[in-house]
Amino acid sequence: MAEMWISMGPQHPMTHGLWTLKVKVDGETIVDADPELGYLHRSVEKMGERRKYFMNTTLTDRLCYASSTTWTHCYVNTVEELMKVEVPQRAKYIRTIMLELQRLASHLMWAGAYMPDLGHITGALYFWRDRELFLNLLEAPSGSRLLYNYIRIGGVKRDLPDGFEAKTERVMKLFEQRLDEYADLFENSKIFRMRTEDVGKFTASQAQNLGITGPNLRGCGTKFDLRKHDAYEIYDEVDWDIQTREAGPGYGDCFSRYMVRIDEMKESVRIIRDCFKKMPAGPTLASQIPVRAQGEAFRRTEDSRGEALMYVVGDGSDRPYRWKIKSPMFTTISACPHYLKGYKVADIPAIMGSIDICIGETDK
Amino acid sequence: MSLFSFCKWMAEWTAQKMLIPIFEFQEGLFPPFTNPAGSIADWLGTDGGITTLAWLYAVNIAFAVGMTNLILVIHLERKIAARIQDRRGPMLSFRSFRELGEDLAGSAPSWKFKENYAGIGILQNLADGIKAIAKELIVPAKADKFLFTMGPIIFISSSVFLLVLFPLSDRFAASSAPAGLMVIMAAFSIAPIGVLTSGWASNNKYSMIGGMRSAAQLMSYEIPLLLSMAGVFLMAGSYDPVVIVEQQQASSWFFGIPIWNFIPQFIGFIVFMICILAEVERVPFDLPEAEAELVEGWTTEYSGIRYMFFLMAEYIRGFAGAAVATILFLGGWAGPWPIPPEIWFLTKVYLIIIFWIFIRWSVPRIRTDQILELGWKKLLPLSLINLLIVIFMVEIYPYFSEIVSLPEVF
């Protein structure tokens, strides 16, 4: 009985970026897997040590091309703790709105990329069509569509434009209607469930041991979300719930991860609505922002893909002495042999797509 | 007038007016013992020669009709897919060329972009064909050269072969073979050989798995496919498309409405539609060329016109599959009078194809083990049940109709 190694990637439709998955197959069954990362390493951390604190937001924007605001926010949050800057209340609200809009755009990007993995090209175009709406919203205050550089140390770049709330509300209403339509196309589709249910399973304890975080962890039924458990900005003031899938048959599989993200999108809409309701007036940038910093700080935030952690050491100069980024996807991809083994070759895109890969942040 | 008699008339005309004079002229130029022109001229004068020439014409007309339909099917697929996905699809047409030319020549400098250059996009197929034929054909160094070349030829010629095998109506038929449907199914089942050959000869792991998958799938679905057809053959007592359609038309329901096979053999119809979908490898059963995991599967190493022909052959097979489904279950070319039967036939075929296009762009692809499980565990028993129901109906009918005095159904 001959087994063979197939390398999927770097030039493969399944990879969603540049990485290689070497799988050992026996017929159609996966016996072993070996992920290889590092094709997209840009040494962001080292580059950051040569730039001033406020310059690094351009680098963090480029960490993850699908979810750049969340990464910039994580960095800014860490530096603010290091510099002990007090952010105005209105800026916190605006930040939360932008973060959730970014989360929506990122999850829609993921859903659109996931559908062709299952052979459903129409789904990709539908989800990306909706992502455009949210990119328009992100463009309105920040002025760009991919790398926003909107969140700054001490607040945000500028206040929200006029009529932003009405525009957002219109988009969100349309989006909610569309999500109901997509439920018929995907969740209630027999073939979609055949492809995703009971595929790529891992249990909650396994996920915790492997360091899997974010929607992938919540898909196993663990109620863990840093927006609640280590609340930053104003997530503890607005009204929202952690979305998980109930433990039971079929939890922790691709379908549960899909559903968690869809539910999270609905929850993001709820957060944005609540933010607009409670948003106070006031300045959007702190009046006193220091340039130099001394000491060390770390913050973790709930990125669209899991737990983003940054650690910054300042030595009293205007540049960070050491800057460390912990990416959620790095651990999740590294753990892939654990949840790939025993499934079929045809399941590889379904599983690897469902964990929402972003190689930009993985390789840093 | 049937296609054959038209072709015979045409063959006689061309033979008398053009071919025989030409060959006789050639015979006059050279001595007859070194040159076959004279014997060809003599042969064309006989009945056999005229008949052969007539068949040649008929086959070519059917081929042309089939290719025209193929272009329409590809165009329809693109346009409907685009509409489903909220886009416009291909827009290149003769009108756009004319407008582009006018703009470039400066005669009508109207940059109304929304109106200009926008046609229905029928020229896109031509553009793709020209592009594909101008591409390099790459043969991998490690591939088995002979089989690598033979694989596409087997697959494509067996698919093109399908084009003339089904009649568009009882008069428009290039072949009136009594075992017509059996010949069609035989041509259908040559394809796995080509697929397996191409997949193996590429010496590529993706192609290998894709070819294996394809062979397993096509083989598995051949059996329920043939079994679901068996019920129709039983009722008609023949493999001849003309006889099958006549039988469906003759079996009347109340008020003389014909009862087509898809009503009494509904299970068979469903099984047949699923199987033919798998046989022509369309979504959701297109896993041999799953682009997500196998990078186009068994066609990975093919480039240029060969790859293009693979895609084309799949559409031909789709068209032929829809035509077979129409003949077997949807009453073929039968339909109310004013519309000619050929149009009826093509309407039904295109309805099936449009249904397939809708399926293709709205469902994901299913997995190998699931497709095989569906084939062996669900469709095979269902097709046998369908056959048993048909046997039961045929056996019970004479007694039953005597008691209740029903009209003639079967």
Added chain:
Amino acid sequence: MLGDEYVPIGIFALIALSFPVMTFFIGRFFRPHNDNALKNSTYECGEVPVGEAHIQFHFQYYMFAILFVVFDLVVVFLILWVQVYLDLAIAAKVVMLLFLLLTLLGLWYAFRKEDVIWI
């Protein structure tokens, strides 16, 4: 002549066979020929392939081929039987049904050993 109806099918078989061959041949005059070693290497997502693809493949696929051969024979018998069914004697009908039943029994046994044969 017996089988006269199959003459056009024969003619078209030749045309169909020559269609791809002729197109590939004609295309020779339109397409470029720029071979190089890198282009002719086997595609494996940009990596150098590990091992050969021509391996001894998994038995499960061949099991399907075996099942197929068995059932194809059954189907061939059945299709012929079905065509003349309306004129058959009762014994011929019953015997064929029995044959069918036996094959189904075999299939049932094969699926009992599912874990061995399934892909």
